[in-house]
Amino acid sequence: MRVMNAGLSAWMWAEKFTRLPAVDTGEHPEFIELAIAERVAVTDDGSVVALTFVAPDGGLLPAWFAGAHVDVRLPSGAVRQYSLCGDPRDRSRYRIAVRLLPDGRGGSAEVHASLLPGMRVWIGLPRNAFPLAVGGFNQPLSEVRLIAGGIGITPILPMARRLEAAAVPWSLIYCGRTRESMAFLGELEQYGDRVRRHIDEVDGPAAVTDLLNGLPKTAAAVYACGPAPMLDVIRQALAQYPDVEFHAERFTPAPVVDGAEFELRFAKTGETVTVAADETALDAILAVRPDTTYSCRQGFCRSCVVRVLDGEPEHRSQALSQRDIDAGHFLPCVSRAQETLVIDL
Numbered sequence: 001m002r003v004m005n006a007g008l009s010a011w012m013w014a015e016k017f018t019r020l021p022a023v024d025t026g027e028h029p030e031f032i033e034l035a036i037a038e039r040v041a042v043t044d045d046g047s048v049v050a051l052t053f054v055a056p057d058g059g060l061l062p063a064w065f066a067g068a069h070v071d072v073r074l075p076s077g078a079v080r081q082y083s084l085c086g087d088p089r090d091r092s093r094y095r096i097a098v099r100l101l102p103d104g105r106g107g108s109a110e111v112h113a114s115l116l117p118g119m120r121v122w123i124g125l126p127r128n129a130f131p132l133a134v135g136g137f138n139q140p141l142s143e144v145r146l147i148a149g150g151i152g153i154t155p156i157l158p159m160a161r162r163l164e165a166a167a168v169p170w171s172l173i174y175c176g177r178t179r180e181s182m183a184f185l186g187e188l189e190q191y192g193d194r195v196r197r198h199i200d201e202v203d204g205p206a207a208v209t210d211l212l213n214g215l216p217k218t219a220a221a222v223y224a225c226g227p228a229p230m231l232d233v234i235r236q237a238l239a240q241y242p243d244v245e246f247h248a249e250r251f252t253p254a255p256v257v258d259g260a261e262f263e264l265r266f267a268k269t270g271e272t273v274t275v276a277a278d279e280t281a282l283d284a285i286l287a288v289r290p291d292t293t294y295s296c297r298q299g300f301c302r303s304c305v306v307r308v309l310d311g312e313p314e315h316r317s318q319a320l321s322q323r324d325i326d327a328g329h330f331l332p333c334v335s336r337a338q339e340t341l342v343i344d345l
């Protein structure tokens with residue numbers, strides 16, 4: 001198995017696109033103000049709503065590619081990331097889909113309760129931490145296996161569309177708890193038996209053999225989005241497939257790996273906090289500054305950025321440019337250090 005790193009080429013391209021009015025949101029990427037053109041339930045149980053955004057003047061939106069996501073600034077000021085799940089060839093609209101998570105951090109509840117057709121919403125320019133490498137394959141692929149768990153279907157849906165258009169052999173295993181909770185089943189019908197549904201209520205919990213069944217052992221690629229345990233079992237199983245690429249996007253932050261304890265000193269107050277070896281620097285900051293801004297906790301939204309004034313950071317995010325790093329920017333949700341960092345707090 002070859003585990004592929006996230007790429008940011010689509011974001012770098014989008015960053016240069018300034019045709020629409022943009023607002024300087026400080027440490028956030030540029031945002032554009034769009035209007036909600038449509039809101040529709042896309043599951044039979046109503047647990048997922050799809051929102052379509054358009055430019056108020058009807059103009060074209062910045063381009064994006066399968067696997068991209070956008071930041072959505074909610075009325076409360078919270079920023080959440082959602083995958084784009086429409087058609088990248090349609091530059092007139094963006095579509096996201098949001099599952100209501102009663103036990104979540106409140107973003108999905110706010111989307112369901114307050115984002116209505118006609119409202120204006122600030123949306124970040126598309127970024128891609130989960131790019132589909134169509135056109136970049138070194139050799140013809142025998143198959144691309146797409147695997148979606150629950151709302152993980154959102155980045156996978158444009159990938160299916162793109163692979164179909166590029167005539168790349170592909171298949172999709174789409175897992176859900178119940179049929180009623182699975183989004184976009186109607187849209188997927190056009191692909192016939194390339195799409196296999198695995199419904200826990202009917203088929204029992206999906207085993208990794210269900211997910212990888214029939215996958216060629218050479219010249220294949222797997223793109224998966226879903227809960228961390230599902231991705232972990234796929235990753236472990238693919239260790240037996242040395243010639244299969246594995247690309248994944250997680251719902252939840254990855255655990256800290258190879259971390260060492262270090263300290264953060266707050267320059268403005270002189271306060272010092274210890275970051276445990278298995279803890280993120282963001283969690284250590286939140287313990288004493290609970291109002292600290294953050295969002296993705298995975299090192300791509302940049303909302304948690306702080307400036308390092310002294311010390312040697314160990315950057316574990318690809319979201320910062322060399323210019324950001326030279327300016328001292330540091331993403332405490334993923335990045336660390338071996339010794340004390342003095343930060344601008």
Ligand code: FES
Nearest residue numbers: 295297302304333
């Ligand atoms: S919270 Fe998103 S980069 Fe840190």
